[in-house]
Amino acid sequence: MGAFGQRLAHVRPQALGLALLLADAEELPRDLRRDHRRARPAALAIAVKGAPTVVISGEALEDLSPLGPALNGEGAPYAVIHDAHRTLGVLRRFGLEVQRFGCTLTAATLLAEGADGQRDDRELAPLVQDHLGQELTDGLRQGLVPSALERTITPIAAARAELLVPLIRRLVPLLRERRLATIFELECNLIPAVLAMENAGFALDARALQRLVDAWRLERKTAEEPKRISRLDKLISTLGYWPRDYVELDGRIRCRLHPLATDSGRFSCQSPNLQQVPAEHTAPGVRGCFVAPPGRRLVIADYAQIELRVAAHIARCRTLRQVFVDGRDVHRATAAGLARKPEEEVTDRERKLAKAINFGFLFGMGARRFREYAANSYGLELDLRAAEAARDAFFTTFPGIAAWHGKVGALSQRARSEDVTVHTILGRRRRFPAGTFSFNSALNIPVQGTAAEGFKLAMIDLHRELQAIDGQGVLVIHDEYIAEVPEERAEEARGIVQRTMEAAMARVIPSVPIVAEAHIAGSWAEK
């Protein structure tokens, strides 16, 4: 309990709420989750089966007494809501009774987001001054951009978070009972690392990005090839306004990271979505605009074939596991199985095909779909027979994977008439209500989710380890971690990042060796 209290001292209330929300995400309507994400800092939700649904917000931190009855299980589900109109609408749609709402943080949110002209509830502004004080209104007058404003709000509200400790105390036994305590604790521990990452932002050479955008606009005028035109349009429309709208006065770009918004446990990212910045092969130069400032370096790290390794563990596939235990090349191993020859004799083309096979068939892709996939992603033309042969070879090479597919496939019978739930290693759940089962999701979510959990454990450790050497994570992209570190300690940091990532994931995936690769760079584009 004391541990929770300490953590909460660092916690932005909306983030805490999301953690609570996640504790049983499967029980909460997806729309509501999305609404929280968009509206933050707005309402928070706690949903635990068998307990009342509680939605609270910053204001509730000042006055917890109304929560008593709800937490005691007396009375109706209780809600205190700030993002008045939209959140109320969502809650009512789901039949949640709303007994009270306030507007302190809503006002802050509205003003923060109003900077881009999206909001019109300006009459709430005076309340901000009453409740959040001079610091915030000064920030507004100085024309702070929205994300900076939000960071101004955060410490003020977080200072009151300790009041939530009694609430947590009641929640924990319920979480234990549902075997959600582990994942809950993980998400709570993660929050400071995520907040620090959001606050740090990524240094961006905005002028260089602007030059790229200008070049695309110029090319667009004379481009003829439809494919090229649509790509240019996409790039211009998504990246064109980043330099103006997202780069802050300190020359850094900041996104919102959401550890709790997805079914799988991966992060989502928005405003802007830095998790889909075009790679070099799509739009050369873009990642090169994401840089380390003078005196600093980037450490860029990612896990090697993490999904295959996690799948080997979950499926208990001995042959796939053995590939990694031996330190062999997994794509080469598949190619050898397909071509019926030793791994040393595999050609480049065979290995490329094997790579497509490994990623495609692992999560239940069919031969027909695989043809498209191989053609689009790898430039490999196959007829249906070849695709089927590839599929057979994959399952013959890794019989444990075939058995795992069989086991999951067997669930689909039962799933027609009853709920089916799949789990990650640490206990995150995805429930499929009767009739909604998806074979592919049931394969994918435990693997993707378990990988995400190992990565989140790593992020917690990385946050601490990097702090000690004046380093700071700046972005995560599913299996990739980017940190900014002092130039003179870059090599040391590289080792720390690599070892920390490997060790944390290994705690979740004990039966398969984990490999992370890390390098030092001046920009995101450097290999």
Next chain:
DNA sequence: ATGGTAGATAGC
């Protein structure tokens, strides 16, 4: 004018 969705395309 605003709101919701489909499809395409970007990431992993």
Next chain:
DNA sequence: GAATGCTATCTACCAT
């Protein structure tokens, strides 16, 4: 028996 999955954001389109 067959079945990749998880996202965000843009444009186009249709409905209110």
